[in-house]
Amino acid sequence: MNTIRRVAILGGNRIPFTRSNTAYSKASNQEMLTATLQGLVDRFNLHGERLGDVAAGAVMKHSRDFNLVRECVLSTTLSPQTPAYDLQQACGTGLEAVMQVANKIALGHIDSGIAGGVDTTSDAPIALNEKLRKILLQASRGKTTAQRLAAFSAVRPSMLVKPSLPRNGEPRTGMSMGEHAEQMAQEWNISREAQDELALKSHQNLNRDYAEGFFTDLITPFNGVT
Secondary structure: OOOOOOOOOOOOOEOOOOOOOOOOOOOOHHHHHHHHHHHHHHHOOOOOOOOOEEEEOOOOOOHHHOOHHHHHHHOOOOOOOOOEEEOOEOEOHHHHHHHHHHHHHHOOOOOOEEEOOOOOOOOOOOEOOHHHHHHHHHHHHOOOHHHHHHHHOOOOHHHHHOOEOOOOEOOOOOOEHHHHHHHHHHHOOOOHHHHHHHHHHHHHHHHHHHHOOOOHHHEOOEOOEO
8 A cells, every 4th residue: 555645835935035244144044044934834824833843954053053943943933842853955955854844744754844944144153263162172171270271371362363264165175065066067068158147047037036026925024125
């Protein structure tokens, strides 16, 4: 007997696109994802509903964003009993979340769920200088004041002005996602002109659809952007 169930996407929601470091320059991943989820809840009258799962993620997260999606769900009017979890798969994070929720529905583990993704480069998770981080950890392990002061004595001014900047790069190759995409394009003999033509046409189509109201019932205004 075939026990695989059919899966359907019943609706979606997002906040508007903006350029980095503009309207959302002070908005966090949690704020943006919470607004998006709440907009979906409002649109489909899901207030108080317990769903099977909410799966989403971000490519780059602050340490404060531990359990990001769960915290976002708790900040909406969905039932707080709704399970939620994070995942990350570079540019495919949102799509992977959709597939995971869809697979659970198909197998009968859950009946419904929400999948998505969120990212901002305006609120990048800039970390401490690596040497300074290790010194602070060493100081926290100190049992006496003398031990802690000894650790802090290794701090140098340069450590305070050279933070660890985030990079969407592959640690093994040192290449960014864009550089990997360019390498793939070269291997497949896709010219720069063809890439630019596709990108331009895609953006023109998106702008036209936006102007014609195609996204009106798919977008929740955020930070003054509609």
